[in-house]
Amino acid sequence: MNKLFQSAAIILFASTLFILQTAAAATAVPAPPKVNAAAYLVSDFDSGELLVAENVDVKIEPASLTKIMTVYVVAAELAAGNIKLDDQVLVSEAAWRMEGSRMFIEVGKQISVHDLLLGAIIQSGNDASVALAEHVAGSEEVFAGLMNQHAERLGMKNTHFMNSTGLPHEEHYTTARDMALLGAALIQDFPDIYAMHSMKEFTYNNIRQINRNRMLWWDETADGIKTGHTENAGFCLVASAVREGMRLISVVVGAESDNARAKATQSILNYGFRFFETRRVYPAGGEVSAVKVWKGASEQLRLGVAQDLYLTIPRGRFDELDAVITPEEAIAAPIEKGAVKGSLRISLDGKLLAERPLQALEGVPEGSLFKRLQDEFRLLIE
Numbered sequence: 001m002n003k004l005f006q007s008a009a010i011i012l013f014a015s016t017l018f019i020l021q022t023a024a025a026a027t028a029v030p031a032p033p034k035v036n037a038a039a040y041l042v043s044d045f046d047s048g049e050l051l052v053a054e055n056v057d058v059k060i061e062p063a064s065l066t067k068i069m070t071v072y073v074v075a076a077e078l079a080a081g082n083i084k085l086d087d088q089v090l091v092s093e094a095a096w097r098m099e100g101s102r103m104f105i106e107v108g109k110q111i112s113v114h115d116l117l118l119g120a121i122i123q124s125g126n127d128a129s130v131a132l133a134e135h136v137a138g139s140e141e142v143f144a145g146l147m148n149q150h151a152e153r154l155g156m157k158n159t160h161f162m163n164s165t166g167l168p169h170e171e172h173y174t175t176a177r178d179m180a181l182l183g184a185a186l187i188q189d190f191p192d193i194y195a196m197h198s199m200k201e202f203t204y205n206n207i208r209q210i211n212r213n214r215m216l217w218w219d220e221t222a223d224g225i226k227t228g229h230t231e232n233a234g235f236c237l238v239a240s241a242v243r244e245g246m247r248l249i250s251v252v253v254g255a256e257s258d259n260a261r262a263k264a265t266q267s268i269l270n271y272g273f274r275f276f277e278t279r280r281v282y283p284a285g286g287e288v289s290a291v292k293v294w295k296g297a298s299e300q301l302r303l304g305v306a307q308d309l310y311l312t313i314p315r316g317r318f319d320e321l322d323a324v325i326t327p328e329e330a331i332a333a334p335i336e337k338g339a340v341k342g343s344l345r346i347s348l349d350g351k352l353l354a355e356r357p358l359q360a361l362e363g364v365p366e367g368s369l370f371k372r373l374q375d376e377f378r379l380l381i382e
Contacts, residue, residue, distance in 0.1 A: 029275045029314045035264035038234065038254025039176040042272040045184055045240070045247035046280070046310035051272045052250075056177040059158055060253050063228030064101065064124045065174070065236050066166030068182050069147045070132065071121060074113070075190035076150065077136050085114040089135045091127075098126040100167060104207055105131060117193070118202045123209040124227065126165040133164040140164055151178070154185050168230055176251040183225050183238050183249045197224030214262035215239050219269075225249075227261070235261040241269055248272045278312045281321070281346065281354075288344060288358060289325045294379060295372040296333030296364040303327065303342050303358040311346065311353055322347045325358070330379060337363040 032042075032052040039055035050056070077083045088110040096107035103119030105111055105127050113135065119128030133143035140163055147161040156178035162169040187194050200217070201210045215222040221241040228236035234254035241248060250269050255261035282288050287302045303325075313321070327342035335341070342358035366372060 032271050033267045035252070035267055036256060036260060037252045037264050040250070040252045040264060040268060041176050041180055042248055042250045042268045043180045043184070044272075044276070044278050044310070044312040045187065045249055046278050046308075047312040048184070049276075049278075049312035050177075051248070051276055051312065052268045056180075056251075057158060057175050059173045059175055060236075061168060061172070061230060061233040062166055062174045062179065062253075063230040063233040063236055064166040065179055065226055065228040065238055065253075066161060066164065066172070067120050067124060067129055067228075068179070068186060068226050068238060069150065069161060070129050070143075070164045071117065071193060072182065072186050072190070073143065073146050073150055074117060074132050074136060075186070075193040078113075078193070079190065083113060083136060085112065085117075087113045087135065089113060089116060089131050091131055092134055094140075095127050095130040095134065098130050098165065100126045100165065102127045103204055103209060106205075115204060117196060118199070119204060119209070121196050121226070122199055122202050122211045123204075124212060126167065129164040151182075154181055156181055166228060166230070168232060176253055179238050179251045179253075180249050183240060183251075186225070187240065187247070187249075194224060197226065198222075212258070213237065213239065214258065215241070215265055218262060218266060222269075227258075228253075229258075237261040237265050239265045239269065241273075243273050246273065246278045275315060276312050277315045277318070278310055279318055280308055281311050281323075282309045282344075284308045285361060287361065289327065289342070291327040291331055291342070293335065293364050294330060294332040295367055295376070296335070297367045297371075298333075298364050301331060301335060301341065301364055302361040304361045305344065305356050306338075306359055309344075309346075309354060309356060313348060313353070317348065320348060321353075327358070333364045333366045335360050335364040337361070 042052040101124045103123045103125030119125040133140040137143035159174040159178045162172040212227040236253040340357040
């Protein structure tokens with residue numbers, strides 16, 4: 001009997017130890033790696049959560065990361081129907097004479113918007129960027145105004161553009177955080193144009209031009225976004241990758257070399273994918289809760305969130321999320337669809353991760369006179 005009891009105790013202890021070890025493995029998140037760069041970050045595309053952050057709000061020289069916004073503005077003009085991909089652009093002398101990286105367009109020749117986009121994205125051509133700017137806005141100066149308008153709309157609070165190329169200017173600056181916002185907006189708003197950023201090469205005028213983003217060769221899950229380099233800015237890279245349905249965006253600025261920026265990017269992206277997961281907790285328009293309605297044609301009201309709610313949390317801890325739903329007291333008809341009638345708060349380990357208003361998923365008209373009088377009486381006695 002004693003041996004049986006001892007065996008059971010050993011089994012119980014081993015099981016408990018296994019559970020504790022498994023829980024520890026699921027919740028342990030080490031500090032992110034330190035990389036040799038002036039600023040860097042990793043953010044989740046769906047939730048916007050920063051998983052790695054170093055000097056993310058320090059103003060930096062964006063170099064050719066600028067061309068992410070150049071492409072964004074062109075994509076917006078395409079979507080609005082103001083220009084077309086097959087538009088033929090007459091190359092100006094100003095575009096042809098641009099210094100720095102080039103796709104080798106020739107003055108006086110015509111080239112399509114499509115090919116100019118490839119030249120700006122893959123070859124990082126300053127000549128292509130200026131040609132696009134002039135086609136869209138008539139001049140690069142006016143185009144820069146469009147860039148700044150989009151930056152403000154996207155919430156890029158510490159960014160100002162003076163040109164379409166990223167050539168140095170004292171009033172031309174951004175931050176790592178703003179570049180991540182811009183990269184996410186490009187992916188979200190213009191997926192067809194973003195797809196061009198995964199192309200490893202293209203040929204124009206019999207010249208084979210190679211994408212400078214090493215991540216496209218190193219990591220099969222990477223699909224963009226843009227490199228940049230000047231003497232002052234150092235080597236920069238905004239990248240994005242998707243693994244198991246989770247998309248992360250990274251920004252590395254001020255690295256010492258082309259190889260260094262790619263290694264730093266690989267390191268911080270691997271960290272984000274290894275230790276975190278992103279889940280859609282509640283879909284837009286889906287029911288989060290149902291609450292009682294007084295004086296209405298319906299007895300219940302379904303409440304939900306207006307937009308998909310994504311959360312990025314340490315791997316293995318999804319079931320530990322604590323959701324608190326607080327509806328308004330005594331909700332009475334009439335109720336319009338979309339009216340805020342409660343709140344949702346989601347926490348982990350006592351830390352608030354998200355707070356959202358809960359909206360009526362449908363309208364509820366007033367009930368009959370008898371129903372209204374009946375509920376009025378019930379409210380008085382409750």
